[in-house]
Amino acid sequence: xxxxxxxxxxxxxxxxxxxxxxxxxxxxxxxxxxxxxxxxxxxxxxxxxxxxxxxxxxxxxxxxxxxxxxxxxxxxxxxxxxxxxxxxxxxxxxxxxxxxxxxxxxxxxxxxxxxxxxxxxxxxxxxxxxxxxxxxxxxxxx
Amino acid sequence: xxxxxxxxxxxxxxxxxxxxxxxxxxxxxxxxxxxxxxxxxxxxxxxxxxxxxxxxxxxxxxxxxxxxxxxxxxxxxxxxxxxxxxxxxxxxxxxxxxxxxxxxxxxxxxxxxxxxxxxxxxxxxxxxxxxxxxxxxxxxxxxxxxxxxxxxxxxxxxxxxxxxxxxxxxxxxxxxxxx
Numbered sequence: 001x002x003x004x005x006x007x008x009x010x011x012x013x014x015x016x017x018x019x020x021x022x023x024x025x026x027x028x029x030x031x032x033x034x035x036x037x038x039x040x041x042x043x044x045x046x047x048x049x050x051x052x053x054x055x056x057x058x059x060x061x062x063x064x065x066x067x068x069x070x071x072x073x074x075x076x077x078x079x080x081x082x083x084x085x086x087x088x089x090x091x092x093x094x095x096x097x098x099x100x101x102x103x104x105x106x107x108x109x110x111x112x113x114x115x116x117x118x119x120x121x122x123x124x125x126x127x128x129x130x131x132x133x134x135x136x137x138x139x140x141x142x
Numbered sequence: 143x144x145x146x147x148x149x150x151x152x153x154x155x156x157x158x159x160x161x162x163x164x165x166x167x168x169x170x171x172x173x174x175x176x177x178x179x180x181x182x183x184x185x186x187x188x189x190x191x192x193x194x195x196x197x198x199x200x201x202x203x204x205x206x207x208x209x210x211x212x213x214x215x216x217x218x219x220x221x222x223x224x225x226x227x228x229x230x231x232x233x234x235x236x237x238x239x240x241x242x243x244x245x246x247x248x249x250x251x252x253x254x255x256x257x258x259x260x261x262x263x264x265x266x267x268x269x270x271x272x273x274x275x276x277x278x279x280x281x282x283x284x285x286x287x288x289x290x291x292x293x294x295x296x297x298x299x300x301x302x303x304x305x306x307x308x309x310x311x312x313x314x315x316x317x318x319x320x321x
Binding site for chain 1: 146147149150151153154157158159160161162164165168171172175176179183246247248250261
């Protein structure tokens with residue numbers, strides 16, 4: 001396991017920022033298109049993209065859970081506020097914090113198991129996808 | 143040694159500044175496009191009218207109404223009702239005689255594959271055309287499959303828009319959840 005470089009938080013900011021920028025441009029030129037909310041599913045998808053990118057760039061890393069969760073919270077809440085999304089607010093901060101911490105923990109647990117296989121490089125993407133599907137099923141219970 | 147916290151914090155700040163700047167730079171264009179799209183939509187919702195003027199209304203007594211535009215032969219009303227997963231907002235064209243001439247779902251966050259079908263399900267939305275505030279799920283409106291709450295919310299929003307024009311009282315039929 002490599003030393004913690006906080007890379008996932010940098011990647012999370014970039015991935016979420018890119019998504020929000022697409023949303024801003026979309027709302028500017030197609031104002032009446034209904035865009036998906038930055039809900040649990042969207043937050044999970046964005047977190048998973050950042051985690052997969054981190055894995056391919058620098059492998060599995062140690063975590064500083066407290067600091068990284070705080071940064072994840074600030075990323076989701078702060079960036080959606082900066083983008084001026086109408087549903088941004090306290091909810092986005094809370095959802096962002098819970099989703100980032102839970103998804104990172106679950107993804108890291110899966111990656112630990114993958115470490116023992118030989119084709120782990122290819123297995124990371126389907127693992128993340130299955131985790132996303134599991135989240136959708138979980139949300140469907142409510 | 144470089145502090146490992148600097149890079150992610152810097153990334154968050156830079157991305158936030160870029161987003162804020164991008165939004166500010168595009169806000170003028172966005173407002174212009176909203177105006178153009180709204181006029182185009184209102185012309186389609188209320189055939190026969192070409193100019194629309196915003197009209198003042200009493201928000202206290204018309205809690206379901208968000209905005210009102212008066213055309214030559216009727217009104218286009220932005221009305222809202224609580225669905226399954228938040229407010230559903232509609233633009234409803236209502237003639238001076240109190241008949242629905244057109245409607246479109248403006249915003250919603252209903253369940254994908256169920257209530258969200260109200261966005262695009264033409265047969266469902268077409269049921270409200272020419273109704274006069276008497277639309278009722280189970281009577282003259284068939285609900286979307288698996289989305290009764292969303293269907294009732296759309297019905298409530300449409301009836302509220304008609305009631306604004308006719309002056310009818312819809313408070314007795316209103317419930318907390320989806321009409």
